Amino acid sequence: MNRTANVTILTLLAVIGLGATYLVQRSNEPQIAAAQRQLDSRTLLDVLAPDAYDNQPLEQPLTLTEVTLSHSHLVAGYRASREGQPVAVLLRSQTQGYASTLELLIAIDPNGKLLGVKTLKQNETPALGGLIGDWPNAWLAAFTGKSRNEPAESAWALKKDQGQFDQIAGATITSRAVINAIHDALRYFDEHRAALQGSGT
Structure with missing residues (x-):
């Protein structure tokens, strides 16, 4: 064979x-997408007990309005329900x-009571604010059961700021940011309870 034939x-x-x-990837796309959704669901929804809800919250995102808040910004919302009732x-x-x-x-x-908080993304200082990324997280678990007014408004702060909450050791700014966002x-x-739970606008 000559060189042209070899090329x-x-x-x-190579084209074949x-x-x-390409054909294998295309045929596997639905399975890959389903597996990714399942992984996302496990990652996001492990703040809830698996038997607490029977819907697929991530497949029906909520429409949020007025999402820029005092210290944070809401990027998405979901409703978990069981037998048609919001849970x-x-x-x-x-x-x-901080970083x-x-x-x-x-x-x-x-x-209106807090069921749980999980850090999805962070790049804080390792062994300090970076501890916020641990799961499960004992510091975040201390907020479970709290609500807008329990404790009172002024107590939603670090103890060093005359509030109720301890901070992550060596991570004052990270701790303040998380408390304020919660x-x-x-x-x-x-303020948006009815719309978020699907009982009105």
Whole structure:
């Protein structure tokens, strides 16, 4: 065989290989997408007990209005329900930490009480503010059961700021940012409760 024939054969084999790869990827896209949704669901919804809801909250995102809050910004919201009744509203919140933007998932029950908080994204200082990314997280768990007015408005602060909450050791700015974002989300829920739970506008 001459050089031209060799190049033609190699080119043809490369095209066939690329085409086969493309076809395999296309045929597997639905399974890949479903697996990614399942992974996202587990990652996001593990602030809730698996048997607490029976819908697919991530497949029906809520329409949020007035999303720029005092200390944070809401980027998404979801409603978890069981037998058609709301059991939780989940708000994705972004706020500025010490070294990075923090993204939190904040779960609130129908009475406005906090069910749980999870850090979805952060790039804070390792071994200091970076501890906010641990899951499960003992510091974040201390907020469970709190609501907009429990404790009182002035107590939604660090103890060093005359508030009720301890800080993550060595991470004052990160701790303040998270406390403020959680309180923002609880206020938002309280002010938009009917729409978030699907019982009105």
